[in-house]
Amino acid sequence: MGGAAALEKLVPVLLAFGGGVLLARRKTVPAEASKAFSDYAFLFAMPCYLFGNIYAGDLAALFDWQAIGGYAGTAALAVAVVAVTAVAQGMREPREVALRVMAGVQVNTAYFAVPVFITVFGTAAPIFPILLFQVCVLSLVVIALMELGRAGPDAGGPGRRLARAVGASLATPLVLACNAAIVLNLLSVHVPTVVLDGAAFVGDSASPVALFALGLHLGGLGLDVRGTTREELALIGFKCLAFPLLTWVVCGALFGVRGEWLAYLVVIAAMPTPQNLFVFAQRYDVGVELSASVVIKSSVVSLLLLPVWLQTVAS
Secondary structure, three states: OOHHHHHHHHHHHHHHHHHHHHHHHOOOOOHHHHHHHHHHHHHHHHHHHHHHHHHHOOHHHHOOHHHHHHHHHHHHHHHHHHHHHHHHOOOOOHHHHHHHHHHHHOOOHHHHHHHHHHHHOOOOOOHHHHHHHHHHHHHHHHHHHHHHOOOOHHHOOHHHHHHHHHHHHHOOHHHHHHHHHHHHHHOOOOOOHHHHHHHHHHHOOHHHHHHHHHHHHHHHHOOOOOOOOHHHHHHHHHHHHHHHHHHHHHHHHHOOOOHHHHHHHHHHHOOOOOOHHHHHHHHHOOOHHHHHHHHHHHHHHHHHHHHHHHHHHHO
């Protein structure tokens, strides 16, 4: 895929995202409406899309264990690098370390990767194994560290809080829809065509609505480039440059991942920091301003670098 072809693939992404930014900046659509659009995409449209595609898909091809193992190894190495760097800079509070690990390693699957994959690759199914890994492993690590540093008698003991948080993560509509599709696929349970057609109809709206919502959100908040700190630059640089490069090297050279799956993993790794970072920061009262800034700026940088990564993995 050449540079021109990569840019052509991104025209729908830029149109939906840019339309949201423009309408928010002109106050034609209030930026606060982004939450309603995001909720629709995350809670309804994306689960419908993933359910239909995973149910009808080839699970053996979807769960490429070599590729998943390579990504897991890369993520473990990245977690170690970010955590060691944070500790070396004098951070001893577990919540602060966990926040930086999440900012540097976790990716925005729902609001960014899914619409990009649908537009560029024609399917978002390869994201599902990484989504499960992120929810069941990476989020578990982050939540455990956050809970270790959390104080307060009202929330119960660390074990209870951790179990409640993990249970909530596994009960999200995205994960439930994907797991339901896998079970029905494995058991060869017939799902009526009218249900699958309905899911496909709703699911087709997931990509543009999610990108439009993200544009509204960013257009309303604005972008303070001059106020970017060195730490923000380091986290954004690691997330948008170092992590995808590390994924390319580890998965390609060490795990022997080739072809489409290598492209999928590198592009997934190049996705921005998830919006959940800000949610976690507010919930655990740590680095709220840092998290908001990294989420916004990494989204912009990731979008700008996306044509480069698409051309790189296709060469």
